[in-house]
Amino acid sequence: MLLADAGAALAGMAAAAAQPAVILAPRTAPPAKVAQLLIYGAQVFLVDGSYDEAFDLTVEAAQALGWYCRNTGYNPFTAEGKKTAAFEICEQLTGAVGARHAVPLQEWTAPDVVFVSVGDGNIISGLHKGFRDLLDLGWIPHLPRLVGVQAEGSAAVYQAFASGSSEIQPVRAETLADSISVDLPRDGLRALRAASETGGFFLTVSDAATLEAMRELGVVEGIFAEPAAAAAYAGLVETVRQARIDPGQRLVVMLTGSGLKDVRAARQAAGEAVIIEPRLEALRAALARGEEA
Numbered sequence: 375m376l377l378a379d380a381g382a383a384l385a386g387m388a389a390a391a392a393q394p395a396v397i398l399a400p401r402t403a404p405p406a407k408v409a410q411l412l413i414y415g416a417q418v419f420l421v422d423g424s425y426d427e428a429f430d431l432t433v434e435a436a437q438a439l440g441w442y443c444r445n446t447g448y449n450p451f452t453a454e455g456k457k458t459a460a461f462e463i464c465e466q467l468t469g470a471v472g473a474r475h476a477v478p479l480q481e482w483t484a485p486d487v488v489f490v491s492v493g494d495g496n497i498i499s500g501l502h503k504g505f506r507d508l509l510d511l512g513w514i515p516h517l518p519r520l521v522g523v524q525a526e527g528s529a530a531v532y533q534a535f536a537s538g539s540s541e542i543q544p545v546r547a548e549t550l551a552d553s554i555s556v557d558l559p560r561d562g563l564r565a566l567r568a569a570s571e572t573g574g575f576f577l578t579v580s581d582a583a584t585l586e587a588m589r590e591l592g593v594v595e596g597i598f599a600e601p602a603a604a605a606a607y608a609g610l611v612e613t614v615r616q617a618r619i620d621p622g623q624r625l626v627v628m629l630t631g632s633g634l635k636d637v638r639a640a641r642q643a644a645g646e647a648v649i650i651e652p653r654l655e656a657l658r659a660a661l662a663r664g665e666e667a
Contacts, residue, residue, distance in 0.1 A: 379553050380452075381395075381399065381411055382414070383456075396416065396419070397414040400428045401423070407635050407643045425556055426557040429520065430505065433445065438460075447558050450645075452496050453499055456496060458504060464483065464484050469472070484518050485541035485625060485667065486625065487520075489523060489606045489610050491522075491606040495522075495559040495562045496561040497567070498562075498565045499564035501628075512546075520568045521613065522535075522568070522576040522642075523578070523606050525580075525605060527548040527579070527596065528557075529578045530543060530556070532578050535566055535576040536576070540563070545558075549601075552586055552601065553603075553631055555662070575618075577612060584605045587608035590611075591629070597629060598634065598640070603628075603632075606630070608631065623655060
């Protein structure tokens, strides 16, 4: 039992294994995410409260009812799973995947900087562990700098980093980026270490910048990202604006979720389609108005 995004993965796996799954999510979870949970046959309960209140209830229920709790930032296996993203990044950058002649492991390469959006902090801490494992094995020459990007309205880890503190103080999260809207990041300390121990940093982006990033990713790259994923790209844009990275560095931006998860936010980013009558004249008039705009 756990919350919406990771819950979808668990619900799908539970369905394939013919095992029951109980998912708790905040009532504000985007309808598309809830639909995905239901289609897998999970029992879904929407908690009339915040993400953090739903999180606490899952832990309490698991302990009281003897359930397995897979919550991100609570279950230690989650970092082991998420660290494999670091392996895939290095494989793909090296060209080892699908190469006619495999590149020796000792000659793998790694990116210079990785941008990742941060909510609970489990992804960035998992990446840190994965890159560290590869470095300790001698397979990559250096640790990438990890840059954590948080929404301005959900920035508990950023505030700790900016103040030089090792304590994560809860905030009242308010952001349209549902997947990173967290009052108290449950893996916040390891997320903080992931940036500080790699020479990286944390920064925040506004919801407006996130929506603009969604638009740009779609129009320029043909990528449909949900707000939490687009926030990582908005962080790259802001970092370039601040001249905090060197030209020529190899950068990776983690896009962690499809825009189909949150169509409402996508409409905020892209606007609405134009309705016309089924006549050529109506189409021409609409095209003219678009050109004038």
